[in-house]
Amino acid sequence: MSITIDRRTFLAGTATAALTAAWGGPALAQQGPRDKITVRIDRDLANLDPAYRTGPWDANVCRVVYQRLMKQKVNSAELELDAAEKIDQLSPTEIGFTLKPGLMFTDGYGEMTAEDVKFSFERMGLPPKEGQKESPYKADWGGLKAVEVTGKYTGKIVLEKPRANIFTTVIGDVSGCIVSKAAVEKLGADYATKPVGTGPYRLTAIERQRGATLTRNPAYKGPAPALQEIAIRFISDPRTTDLALRSGEIDFAILAPAVAEPLKSVAGLTVSEQPSIAYVWLGMNVEKGPLADLKVRQAIRLGLDVDQMLAAGYNGKAPRLNTLLPPQIFGHWKEAPVYKRNVAEAKKLLAEAGVSGLKLKLTILNQPAYQNMALVARALLAEIGVTIEVDAQEGGTYWNAGNGDSGKNLDLFLLRFNGKHDPNFIMQWFVSGQTGTWNWQRWQNKDYDALFAAAAVELDPAKRGEMVVKAQQLMDQSAAFVWLTNEVNVLVHRSWLKPAGVPGWLDWQYDSWGLGA
Amino acid sequence: MAEPLVAIRNLKLEAGTARGRAAILRGIDLEIGRGRILGLVGESGSGKSSLAACLIGLTPANTSAISGEIRFDGQNLVGLDPTAFARLRGRRIAMIFQDPMTALNPLFTIGTHLVDVLRHRDPGLSRAAALSEATAMLVKVGIADPEARIAAYPHQLSGGMRQRVMIAMALLMRPDLLLADEPTTALDATVEAQIVELLAALRREVSGSIVFISHHLGLVAQLCDDVAVMYGGTVVETGPVDAVLTDPRHPYTRALIACEIDEDDAPGGRLLSIPGEVPDPVRPMTGCIFAPRCAHAVETCRSEVPELRTSGDGRRAACLRFEELP
C-alpha cells in the first residue's frame, strides 16, 4: 500500500477532507484534454509476464511494455514490423528475422538480442525446463521446433510443419512478446509484476485491486506515444464504472450496451459501438436424450427468435451472428442462413421426432446479458411446448460445466468465447478432441476435424477460405448451434480522447491512443 | 428554643405506580433542631427513606406530586429549582446511604470519589491539596494506611471500610444537615457497632444536625437526641429520645418497642408480632392510619384522622386516645 498514515494524521485528514468536501471540493473532472488518463478494466491485472498472462487485461499491458517482431497497425489487424527490421519466410517451416539494433530494455537490462528472442519463444513453446511452470499459452506456439540464433540480431524460427496463422496469432500477437532473458532469470516469480521490455510504455506502479500505471518509456526508439501516463483502474462493477465516468474519475471504459446507452446524453463523453470478435451461441448437447435427435435440435433452432433474445441481452445493439466466424474474420461464411422463428414448423418437427412435454435445462453464466437472453429463450420455447429451467451459475461452476463426465449432463447452454483474427484459432474448440473440454456440444464430425487440420497448414488463402466455409456449413447442418451474436463493445470515453484498438476491441493499442482537438 | 434548622409542614409525596397513585408521605409535620441528631424510625415502607429523599431533593423518578413545605434555614426546599438544590447538596446537605457496596462507583478509586466531592465544595482546590485533606479525613474515620486505601477501588475494601469512606465523604463537606439512611443495616453486627461508635465519636466534627434513619430503636437510643416514629407515610410520635422510649404514648411506638425487645434484629424491620398488614399506600386514609392493626382502636379512630398533638414536654403524638390509654 502506498500510503502510510498514523491514527492522528488520519483523523485530522478525515476532518479536513470532510470540510473540503462540504465546501464543494476540488474540481474532479478537468474538462480539457489531458495527457494523463485513467482507463477502466473489468478484471484485475494479475500477471504481466506474457507467458503467464491471465487474459486480455494483462495482454493489453504486455502489448505496450514489450515489443514483438511484428505488431498490428493502428486500428487494424494487419501486421507491420516492430522490433524486427526484416522478416523472411525462408521455407514453409522456417522464418528468418533481423532485429533493429539499439532496442534497450528498461531498468538497465541492456540491448535486445536474438538470444532474448530465442529465450522468449522457447520458454513458451518448448516443454518447460525442470522447476519451471508450463505456459498456459504453450498451444499458441504449437509445432515450434527451435529458435536458432545466427548473429547478435539475427535468428531463425524453425517449425515442425507449416502453420498458416503463425504471424497473425503468434509472432505478431502477445505470445510473440520479447522479454529480457536476463531480467526473467534474475527476477523469477517477481517478473509477473515487474515486467522488463523495450516497448513504448513502462509499468511504473502496480497494486492488486487498484490497478497499474503505465508511463511513457523515454528509451523507446519508435514514435513517442501521445499520452504521458495511463492509469489502469480495476473496477468490476459496471454501475460504479458508469458513475465514475460521469463524475470524471475515469476517461475510458468498455461497457455493455444497456449500461452505455444512457451515457450518450452526458456532455463530454463519446459513446461508440464497435463490433466484437467474441462470439456467443446457444449450444446443444447432441448426446443428451432427445437432443440426440436432429429434428429436436432443428425444432429448438426454429423456436428461438435470435433478434428478440438480442433485444433483451444487448438492448438490440449487438449484431446478429449467423455462423461461427464473425464478418471481420477471414473465412466468414457470408451466405449462412438467417433462421426466422417458425413455431408451426418447430412443433411439426417435434411431433415428427415423437417428443412431447420436453423439459430441458439451460445452463448460463450469472451475468445480466445471459440471464436476460435465457429468460427470453425460456418464454419462446414454452410456446413450442419445451419447458426450460434456467440454471445460472457463477463463474467457477459454470466454466466447469462441460468438463469430463459432468459435460454429459448438459442440455442447452449459452457460451461466449473470445476470438482472434484467425479462423483456425476460433475453430479449434469444436473438434472431436475437445469433447469433454470446450466442445460442450459433444458434436464429433470427422469431416470437420479434417478440414480444420488441413486449413491449419494451408498457406494459400483462397484454398484455406474454402475449407473454413465448408467447416461452418457442417456446423450449420448439425443444428447443435444457434448462433446469437459476435457482441458489440461499446466504447465510452472523453470526447477529446482517441482510443485505438485492433478491430474487435479485445486488443487495445495504448501506444496509439491520441488526444483530439 | 431557637428556630429549628429544618421545619417540615404538611409534606405530601405521591408517586405513580402500576396500581395507581400511591401516597408515600401523607402530610408530615416535623422539626429538626440545630445541632441535634434526629432518629427516624419505622418499618420498611413507612416513608423514612422518602422523607430523606425529599430533604436532599432526590425523589424517585416516578414521583408525581409533592406539596407542603420544607423550610431549611428559612428557605423552602419544596419546588426549589434543581440547580439551586444541586448547589445545596454537597455544600450544606449530605447523605450516607444504606448499602456501601453499591453506593460507590466500582470503576473509580476512593481518591477520585473524595477529591471530586471536595472540589465540588471548593472548586479552587488543587488535586494535591484535596488528596491530603481526604487522607486526613480517612484517618479521622478510622481507616488505617490511608495512602494505600485512597488508590484502592471500592471492591478492594470491606463493607465497613466503605461505609467509613462514605462517612468521610460526608464529613469532608462539613454539611449543616447530614442524612444517614440506615448506614449500618447492610453490615454485620460487630462492624455495625464500630460504625455507630464512630458516628457518636464524630458528633463533634459535625457542626450541623444529623438525621439518622433506622428501624433499630437501640441504635437510635444510643445515638440520637430526638426521635420521630413513622408509620404509613405519617409521623405518629415525636419527642426527645429518652422520653419517647421510656414512656411511649402512641400504641404503634409501644408495639415497636415491644418488638425490639423480643427480637433484636428483625430482618428488614418487619413487625411480625403486630397482627395485620402494613397500610396500602394506594388506599386513601380515612381515619387513623394505624387503626386497622391497633388493639385500642374505637369507632372514631376509623373515621377521624388524628392530629399530631402535644403529649408532653417537647413531645407530640398522633393518637386520639393517648390520654385514655394505660
Added chain:
Amino acid sequence: MTRLFKDERLGYVASRLLTTVLIVFGAMVLLFALTALVPGDPAKSLLGPQASPELAKRFIAEMGLDQPLHVRLWRFFGAVLTGNLGVDVISGKPVVQLVASVLPYTVILTFSAIGLSVLIGVPLGIHAATHRGSASDTILAFVSVAFIAVPSFVIAIFLLLIFAIWLDWLPVLGTSRSGEFLDEARRMILPTLALAAGWIGFIARLVRSSMLEVLGEPYIRTARAYGLSERLITYKYALKNACIPTIAILGLGIGRLLGGAVLVEIVFARPGLGRLVYEAVSERNFPVVQGAVLVVVVLFVVVNLIVDLSYSAIDPRIRRSSGQGAGA
C-alpha cells in the same frame, strides 16, 4: 487449568489465549474441509481452457491434491504455521503477499467505521439517555433502528447517488489514483459512512440503554447527593460504566463490519479483503479464498481477544491482582 496460575488474571488471559488458538485451529479445519469437498476437477477449473493433461497432472501433484486427506490437512497446518498460505493459482504469487497488499485497506476501513460510529453513536446515545422520552429521543429511536435495519450495500448505493452524483461533492471511487493522502481520505468518507451507518444506530441505542441502567445505580445517586454536576456525573461517572457493554459489542462489530465491507468494497471499487475473497470465489481461486478467509477469521478473533482483555483496563474488578484486597 486456572489452578496452575497463582494470579487469577494471568489464568484468565491464559485460558482466553488457549480458546483463541483452539478457535483458529477449528476455523482452519473447517476451511480445509470446505476446499476438500470441492466438486469437479480443481485443476481444470483453475488452469483454464488451454490446460494440457500433463500440466493438470503436475498441478495436482504440486498442490498435493493427490495425497490422502489427513496428509493434506497436516501439510496445510504446517504451511499456515510457517506463514505460508499457499500460492495464488492465477498470478502465481504467494497468497500471503496478496492478502498483505489489500489488508491495510480493509483494516483502515473497518476501524474508521468503528471509530466514526463511536464518535457519533456515543454522544447520540448519551443525549437520548439524558433526555429520555423527549422528541429527540423518540426520533433517534426510529432513526437508529432504521439505520440498523437497512443493509450497508443499500446505504452505499444511496450515498453514492446522493453525494457523488446528485450533489457531486465526493468522488465515486473508493481509492485514489495517486495514493495522495488527502485525496485518499476524501475517498474514504462515503465507504466509511456506508459501513458505519448501522453501527452508529446500534451504538447509540446500546449507549442509551446502558446509560439508563447506570443512571439508576445507587452510586449515581451518591454522586448526586454530593451535589456533583450532572455533567460530571454523566460524562465521568456514568459514561465509564456504560462503556463496558459498548466495548464488548465492538468486538462483535468488527465481524459484522468485515462482512459488510465485502459489499461496500465492491460498490466503491475499493481494494480490500472482502473484495479479494469475492473475486477469488468467482474465479474459484481456492488458495486465495482459503487464505484470505483465514486471515479475516484471525483478525476477527484477535480483535475480540484484545477487546476481552481490554475490559480489565477499564473495569478494575477484573483487574484483580493479589495482595491488594484488604478487610476492614
Added chain:
Amino acid sequence: MNTLAAILATLRRATGSITGAVGFTIFVLVILAALFAPVIATHDPDALDVMNRFAPPSAAHWLGTDHLGRDLFSRLIHGATIAMSVALSAIALALAAGTVLGILAAYLSDRGERVILILFDVIAAFPSLVLALAIVAVFGPSTGVVVAIVALTMTPHFGRVARAQVLTLKNAPFLEAERILGASGARIVFVHLLPNIMGPLVVLASMDIPVVITIEAGLSFLGLGVRPPLASWGTLIQDGYQFLSDSWIPVVVSSLALALATLGFTLFGEALRDAVDPRIGRER
C-alpha cells in the same frame, strides 16, 4: 386455551408502544404478501414484455416495469415470499440444531460441553457474509445453499441461549421432583425443558429474521444467492442498480421494500423481546 391467551397477552403488550405497533403492522403486511403473493400480485412476476421496459408507474403496472418489462410490483410481492421462505426455513433449521446442541451441551460431560462451545465459537468466528462466500465458492450458489449457510451461522446463537436456559432450569425444584419420581430423560426434555426454553428462543428467532433477510439480500445482490428467474429483493436491487440510468424507480422501490421489511421485523422483534424478557439477546 392457556398458551393462546398468554401469547395474545404478550402480543398486546408488544404492540402497546408506537414502535411495536408499527413493527407489528409491517410484520403482518409482509407475512400476508408472502403468503398470498399469487393473489396480490397483479401480474406473473416472470412474464416478459421486452418492448415495454422501464414503463413508468401506471394503472396497469403500479410501480412500472423493470429492464425486461416485468411488473415491478408483482416482483416485489413475490420477493416477500422468497425472503420469508428463506428466512423461516433457515431460522427453523438453526433453531432446531441450536436447541439440540444447546441441550446436549448443558447435559454432556465437561469435555463434551467444551467441544460444543468451541464449535460454536469456531462458526461464530467467521463473519457471516465471509463464511457464505467461502461456502458458495465450494458448492456454487443456490437457494438451498443460502438457507444452509444462514442456518449454520445462526446455530451458535440459538445454541448458546438454549444452553443457558437449560442450565438455569436444570436444577429447578420441579425437575428435581420429576427426576426423583423416575421420569425418563425424554419426558423431562420434551415435556418440561422444551416448553420452558422455547419462549426466549422464539423471540430470538423473530429478532433474527431481519438479519437473515439482510444476508440473503446481500448474497443475491452479489449474484451468489437466489437464482433467476426467482426474484429476491437483493436481486431486484442489483437489477435496478445496474439499470439506474434508465430508471431510478426499480432500485429505490426495491431498496425501500427491503428496508421497510427489515425495519418492521426489527421493531416488532424488539417489542416482543421487551414484552417477554428484556434481557434476551441484548448482545446483538
